Amino acid sequence: MTAAIDPATDRGALLRLEGLKVAYPGQRGRDATVAVDGLSVTVPAGRAVAIVGESGSGKSTTLHALLGLTPRTADVSFERLEFQDGTTGGLRRIDDPRALRGRSVGLVPQDPVRSLDPLMRIGAQFAELHRHFLGLTGREESRARTVAALESVGVDRPGLRLGQYPHELSGGQRQRILIALALVGEPRLLLADEPTSNLDTTVQRRVLDLFDEVRAARGLSVLLVTHDIAVAGERADHLVVMRAGRVVESGPTRDILDAPKDPYTRQLLTSLPSRLPARPVFRAASPPRVVLASHGLTKSFGGGKGQERIDAVRDVSLTLHRGQTVAVVGESGAGKSTLLRLLTGLDRPDAGTVLLDGEETRPGRRARTAFARRVQLVYQNPARSLNPSFPVGRAIAEPLEAHRVGGAKSRAERVRDLLEQVELPAELAARRPSQLSGGQLQRVAIARALALDPDVIVLDEPVSALDQAVQFALLKLLGDLQERLQVAYLLVSHDLGVVRAVADEVIVMHRGRVEEQAATRSVFEAPTSPHTRALLDAVPALQLPTPLVHLAPLAPFSTSDGKKQP
Amino acid sequence: MTATTVPPTRSRSRTSVPGLSLTVLGLVGAAALLPGVLAPRDPYAQDVSERLRPPSAEHLFGTDELGRDLFSRVIHGTQASLSIALLALAFAFGLSVLIGLTAGYFGGTADRVLMGGVDVLLALPSLLISLLIVSGLGTGPLNLAVAVGVASVPTLARVTRAEVLRVSAQTFVEAANGYGLARHRVLGRHVLPHARGPITALGALELATMVLSVSALSFLGYGTQPPDPEWGNLIAAGRDYFATSWWLTTLPGAVLAGVVLALHRVGRALGASEAGLV
Numbered sequence: 001m002t003a004a005i006d007p008a009t010d011r012g013a014l015l016r017l018e019g020l021k022v023a024y025p026g027q028r029g030r031d032a033t034v035a036v037d038g039l040s041v042t043v044p045a046g047r048a049v050a051i052v053g054e055s056g057s058g059k060s061t062t063l064h065a066l067l068g069l070t071p072r073t074a075d076v077s078f079e080r081l082e083f084q085d086g087t088t089g090g091l092r093r094i095d096d097p098r099a100l101r102g103r104s105v106g107l108v109p110q111d112p113v114r115s116l117d118p119l120m121r122i123g124a125q126f127a128e129l130h131r132h133f134l135g136l137t138g139r140e141e142s143r144a145r146t147v148a149a150l151e152s153v154g155v156d157r158p159g160l161r162l163g164q165y166p167h168e169l170s171g172g173q174r175q176r177i178l179i180a181l182a183l184v185g186e187p188r189l190l191l192a193d194e195p196t197s198n199l200d201t202t203v204q205r206r207v208l209d210l211f212d213e214v215r216a217a218r219g220l221s222v223l224l225v226t227h228d229i230a231v232a233g234e235r236a237d238h239l240v241v242m243r244a245g246r247v248v249e250s251g252p253t254r255d256i257l258d259a260p261k262d263p264y265t266r267q268l269l270t271s272l273p274s275r276l277p278a279r280p281v282f283r284a285a286s287p288p289r290v291v292l293a294s295h296g297l298t299k300s301f302g303g304g305k306g307q308e309r310i311d312a313v314r315d316v317s318l319t320l321h322r323g324q325t326v327a328v329v330g331e332s333g334a335g336k337s338t339l340l341r342l343l344t345g346l347d348r349p350d351a352g353t354v355l356l357d358g359e360e361t362r363p364g365r366r367a368r369t370a371f372a373r374r375v376q377l378v379y380q381n382p383a384r385s386l387n388p389s390f391p392v393g394r395a396i397a398e399p400l401e402a403h404r405v406g407g408a409k410s411r412a413e414r415v416r417d418l419l420e421q422v423e424l425p426a427e428l429a430a431r432r433p434s435q436l437s438g439g440q441l442q443r444v445a446i447a448r449a450l451a452l453d454p455d456v457i458v459l460d461e462p463v464s465a466l467d468q469a470v471q472f473a474l475l476k477l478l479g480d481l482q483e484r485l486q487v488a489y490l491l492v493s494h495d496l497g498v499v500r501a502v503a504d505e506v507i508v509m510h511r512g513r514v515e516e517q518a519a520t521r522s523v524f525e526a527p528t529s530p531h532t533r534a535l536l537d538a539v540p541a542l543q544l545p546t547p548l549v550h551l552a553p554l555a556p557f558s559t560s561d562g563k564k565q566p
Numbered sequence: 567m568t569a570t571t572v573p574p575t576r577s578r579s580r581t582s583v584p585g586l587s588l589t590v591l592g593l594v595g596a597a598a599l600l601p602g603v604l605a606p607r608d609p610y611a612q613d614v615s616e617r618l619r620p621p622s623a624e625h626l627f628g629t630d631e632l633g634r635d636l637f638s639r640v641i642h643g644t645q646a647s648l649s650i651a652l653l654a655l656a657f658a659f660g661l662s663v664l665i666g667l668t669a670g671y672f673g674g675t676a677d678r679v680l681m682g683g684v685d686v687l688l689a690l691p692s693l694l695i696s697l698l699i700v701s702g703l704g705t706g707p708l709n710l711a712v713a714v715g716v717a718s719v720p721t722l723a724r725v726t727r728a729e730v731l732r733v734s735a736q737t738f739v740e741a742a743n744g745y746g747l748a749r750h751r752v753l754g755r756h757v758l759p760h761a762r763g764p765i766t767a768l769g770a771l772e773l774a775t776m777v778l779s780v781s782a783l784s785f786l787g788y789g790t791q792p793p794d795p796e797w798g799n800l801i802a803a804g805r806d807y808f809a810t811s812w813w814l815t816t817l818p819g820a821v822l823a824g825v826v827l828a829l830h831r832v833g834r835a836l837g838a839s840e841a842g843l844v
Contacts, residue, residue, distance in 0.1 A: 346744065372746035384737040387756055402747040452745070 012084065014045040014221045015066075015105075015189055016091060019079030022061050022070060022245075035061040035074070037245040041223075043189060045084065048215060048222040050236035050253075052229050052268070054467035055438075058245040059225045060110070063191050066223075067107060068098035084188070102133060106182030110193040112174035116166040122146075122177060123162035129184040149180040152217075153210060171332075172203035179210065183218075190214070192224045196231070200331040200494060205538035208235055227467065229268050230497075230540040233257050241265050271472035273501040276479070282324050282504035282519075289322040291455040291488050292375065296352035297342050312338040314512040315352070320456060323486040327493060327503035327520070329535070335512040336492045337460070343490065344458050345371050357455075373403055376449035380461035382441035386433045392444045393419075393429025399451045418447040423477060439470035443477070450481070458490045463498060475502055496539050500524050508532045584835050587828035594825050597644040605638035609795055618811045628813040630803070640818050643795035646707075647822075650789075651776040653711035658718040658776075659769060663758075665719070666726025666765075671734060671753060681727070684720045692717030696779060700788045710789055714779045718772040725768050729761035736760075770833030774826045781822055797822045 022036040036058040043049045053059045064070045065078075082091035083104055094100060101107075109115040116125060126146040130136040136145070143162065150158035153176040166174055175195060182190055192211065196204035208231065215222050226232050232239055233253055240250040241262065249262040260266045297316045300309040313335045320326050328336050341347040343354055345361060345368055354361045361371055376399075379385035386395050396418055397411045406414065416426045422443040433441055442462065449457050462478070463471040479502060482489060493499050499506060499520070506523040508516040508531065515529045527533045597604050606626075613633035621628045627636035665684065669677040687695065699713035733739060734757055742752045783789045784798030792799055797818050804814025 344744065346740070369746040372744060377741065377744050379737050379741060381737065385741045387738045387742075387760075389759060398742065398747060399745040402742075402745055402751070448745070 012045055012089060013042045013082075013091060014084045015041075015043040015223075016080065016082040017041050017066065017078060018081075019077075020062060020065055021075075021077045022058070022065050023075045024071075024073055025075060034245050036065065039240075039242070039245075039247055041240055041247075041250070043221045043223050044238075045188075045221055046215070046219050047238065048211075048224060048236045049238040049240065050224040050226060050232035051240045051242055052226060052232045053242035054227055054469070056244070057242040059227075059242050060193055062242075063107070063193050063223070063225055066097055066191065067101050067105060068096065069107075102129075102185035102187065104187055105189045105191060106185060106187035108175075108178050108182045108190060108192045108195050110195070110197070112171050112178055112199075113166075115178055116174060118166055121163055121165055122150075122169075125177075125181060126184065129181060133185040149183065150177070153177070153180045153183075153214070154206075155180070170203075171199050172207060175199065175203075175207050176210065179207075179214065183214070187220070189221045189223060192222060194226055195224070197227070201496065202331060202534055202538040204231075205540075208540075211235070228540070229468070230272070234540045241268070267469055271469040273472065273475060273495070273497040276472070276475055276501040279479070279502065279504065281521075282321075284321045284324070290319050290355075291322050291357060292320040292343065292490070293355040293358070294318050294343060294352060295355070297339065297349045297354070298351040299338055299342055299347065299349050311335075311512045313342060313349075316507075316509075316514055317352075318507060318517070320488045320490055322455065322488055323482060324505065325482065325489040325491055325503045326505045326507065327491040327499040328507045328509060329493060329496060329499055330509035330515075331535075332494070333511075334509040336509055338512075339509070340377075340458055340460055340490070340492055344375055344377050369403070373452050374454050375456045375458065376452065376454040377458045377460065378442070378445050378449050378462050381465050382438060382445045383433060385445055386441060386448075388433050391430050391432055392436065392441075395433075396429070396444060396448045396451055399448060403452060405452070414451065415447075418450055421450065421481065422447045437470075438466050439474060442466060442474055446478070446481070450485070450487075453485075454487065456488045456490060458492075460492050461494065462491070464493065464495060471498070478502065496524075496536065508535065584828075584831045587831040590824055590828040591832065594644060594648065594828075597641045598648045599645075601642045601645060605635075605641040607635040607638045609634060609638040609642040610793060611635075618807065618814075620811070621813055621817070627817045628811070630811075630814055631807060636800070636814065636817065639795040639800060640797065640821055643790075643797050643800055643818075646784075646790045646794065646796040647777060647780055647798070650707050650710050650714065650780045651773060653707065654713075654715035654718070654776045654780070655769060655773050657711055657715035658722055658772065659765075661715070662719045662722035663726050663765070665723040667730055667753060667758070669723070670727040670730030671749075671757065677727075680723075684723050687716070688720040693779070693782065696783060697786075697788070700783060705788050705791075710780065710783060713783065714776050717779060718776065722765065722768060722772060726761065726765050729764055730757055733757045733760045764837070767833060767837035770836050771830060774829035774833065777829065778822070778826050 018040045020036055020039040021034070023032055023034045026032040039058070039062055041049065041051070041062075051059045051062060061070065065074075065076050068076075070076055081094045081097060083094050083100060084090070085092040120128075123143065123146055126149065127139070127142045130142045130145060136142050146162060147158045150161055155161055155173055155176050161169070161173075161177075169177070179190075179195075190211070195211070196207050199207060211222055211224070212235065214220060224232065224236060236253055238251065239253050239256045241248050241256070241264065243264050248264045249256060249260065256265060257269070260269055295317050297313055298311065299313045300311045302308065302310050316339055318326060328339060330336050338347070342349050345354070348363060356371060356374060361367060386392065390398075393412075393415045396415045400406060400411050400414060405411070415429055419426050419429060424440060424443050424447070428436065428440070428444075433444075436444065446457075459478070463474050466474065475498065478489065481487065489502075491499065491503060503520045506516075506518065506520050507514055508523065508529065510531045516523060516527065516532045518528075523532060524536065527536060611634065613629075616625075616629050616633040618631055619625055619629045625635050625637065627640060630636055630639070665680050669680040695717055696713040699716060700709060703709040703712070739752060739756050742756050780789060781796070781798030781801070784796045785802045787799075787802070789798055790796035792803065800818040801815050801822070804811070804818070807814050
């Protein structure tokens with residue numbers, strides 16, 4: 001399938017790729033894997049095209065293949081690759097995609113933290129490309145060009161940045177620099193590989209705006225790869241939806257969002273967090289049953305020679321009722337993680353108290369162990385929070401063992417029961433983490449957190465490492481578990497869509513302080529603090545026809561949450 | 567339409583399994599366990615008429631100044647050299663894992679004190695430390711093992727500490743602490759098994775050094791005493807006749823060098839497979 005070109009603004013196709021195949025040959029008894037199977041995509045000049053798909057769908061591989069950047073072991077072939085000729089404006093056949101690198105196609109890599117050489121100052125990173133593309137050797141000219149380039153992508157104080165190292169800059173600044181670097185060779189197509197997935201929502205918005213500006217100002221085309229259909233829907237003129245290496249649907253964005261034809265696209269659209277069943281308004285029991293509370297929690301770091309102490313958390317008070325979900329939101333560096341560590345007793349506060357059932361928690365190993373029994377933590381990355389060499393059944397049973405609950409037999413029974421609660425088959429207990437998918441692993445982590453029947457589960461970005469459909473299923477599970485077990489959740493998330501869908505109360509943090517603290521509805525509909533408003537404005541809005549009556553009801557996500565290929 | 571295929575570049579060759587080294591170590595192991603079976607003659611039997619014979623079919627390694635068969639003496643000496651080295655390795659392993667674990671996991675004062683001590687050891691030449699210990703404690707096999715083992719403690723303890731730090735920073739260790747698992751369990755179940763690989767690989771490399779050190783000590787006269795054979799004292803005894811009978815020092819020396827190289831090779835392969843290169 002090829003994206004149709006809008007005849008009104010047709011300046012012709014800039015890039016046309018047909019029948020791309022990328023396969024990894026089988027090794028040591030494994031079958032060969034086909035990463036991309038027969039992909040075709042056309043990028044019209046001056047337009048943005050987005051490839052949307054979940055992890056493993058082959059979207060990043062496609063970008064790499066376009067530049068000949070796939071690993072040596074990969075077998076890459078295509079039927080046709082054409083790029084617009086600079087002089088005639090017609091399409092010219094390209095045999096080796098490596099010829100496109102830099103001057104025709106610029107790549108903005110995925111990870112702004114790791115994509116800049118940490119030992120090179122920003123100026124030197126540019127100078128290298130100036131030498132390579134423009135044959136510039138003079139320092140002054142390279143400097144002048146770099147300053148201009150940094151200015152054009154909105155990096156403040158460009159003169160100062162030249163002498164800085166990547167680690168001295170923020171994620172957003174680094175992403176801007178990567179964009180400026182990709183533009184040095186004056187390409188006509190920018191490839192953006194998940195350019196914002198590691199950034200805060202507000203920064204994400206600014207970086208995406210920058211892509212739009214650059215595109216308009218220089219008449220570039222953008223090929224954006226993202227897992228977030230909301231971002232793609234907001235920014236791209238054409239969508240290409242990929243799944244398991246194949247294109248399932250492609251066409252103008254509006255058409256796809258309004259009337260998705262493929263069931264998978266429909267599933268992507270129906271698994272947005274906003275489509276979770278509405279939560280009933282939370283009413284505290286009377287008398288109120290507060291399980292976890294904090295008063296004036298404060299923790300600061302630093303304060304070495306000549307350094308100011310930084311308040312990571314300043315005077316935070318909160319209450320968490322039985323069966324309630326309280327969400328903590330804020331940009332990175334807002335103090336969310338520190339607050340979470342204080343509330344779970346992993347760190348001691350400088351001032352203030354944490355109260356469990358109205359009683360102050362005491363220091364010491366024994367008190368800590370008793371506390372651990374009631375308050376459990378689920379981490380962001382389940383693959384890292386589970387010991388890779390333990391079968392998952394053993395991992396689930398370990399908290400029971402640690403607190404000497406029951407014997408071997410009753411523990412095994414409890415593990416089966418817990419697996420059932422998180423909707424996993426009992427035979428998974430014998431598998432190792434590497435044999436499970438991300439969604440399954442997070443379910444195992446939840447089962448482990450439930451093992452001791454805690455009153456509070458602290459969820460640290462519990463779904464941000466997972467694909468959208470898996471996220472949806474997991475959030476639904478968490479809701480069901482809460483209803484059944486009346487466990488309270490303290491949720492830390494940067495995803496406001498998730499927060500809105502599952503939280504009863506929201507605490508907005510900014511630079512360690514509470515900016516706003518109110519019921520979810522009122523925070524989202526009538527934010528009082530300007531900071532909250534900025535956060536909310538940054539959420540990519542997907543205008544979907546509502547209600548989506550023609551959409552099929554939510555199907556079970558059998559494949560997306562299935563067993564990972566070994 | 568013709569399909570364009572981008573040619574794959576050839577992949578890096580894999581590290582080979584050290585077959586020759588394993589054979590050498592297998593033979594040496596057999597010699598240590600069953601010297602009586604492998605040795606053609608009695609290592610103590612003297613035959614004055616056969617003094618200082620060069621290597622021949624009858625005496626593979628020739629004979630010494632008392633007419634003893636050198637090949638048999640080398641085979642019988644294996645046990646002494648190897649068993650002391652292994653004992654030294656066990657001692658070094660135990661002590662350094664204890665030091666490294668405590669320093670890495672508990673940190674703070676324990677870390678500073680233990681690593682300070684290790685640094686002092688690291689600053690002294692290892693042979694000097696070994697000599698000091700042997701002259702202080704005497705020359706029994708156990709003392710020799712301690713003397714040789716101590717020299718390897720600094721490196722092993724440092725690597726153990728680094729590995730423990732690395733593994734302790736992993737989320738699953740924090741999670742285990744988080745749900746209240748007792749500390750010794752966290753260490754034994756979650757930290758040590760994941761820290762083991764690089765320590766084992768380094769241990770194999772250290773064993774090679776230890777075999778060399780054991781022989782060095784007995785070469786200097788602090789180890790196995792004549793007439794009991796041991797590689798180091800065989801080499802030492804042959805020095806007096808080096809001008810006329812080269813085989814007395816050269817052949818035991820070659821055996822020693824071969825074993826050390828083979829151990830080294832196996833240790834390197836172990837390390838590479840731990841790093842995921844094989």
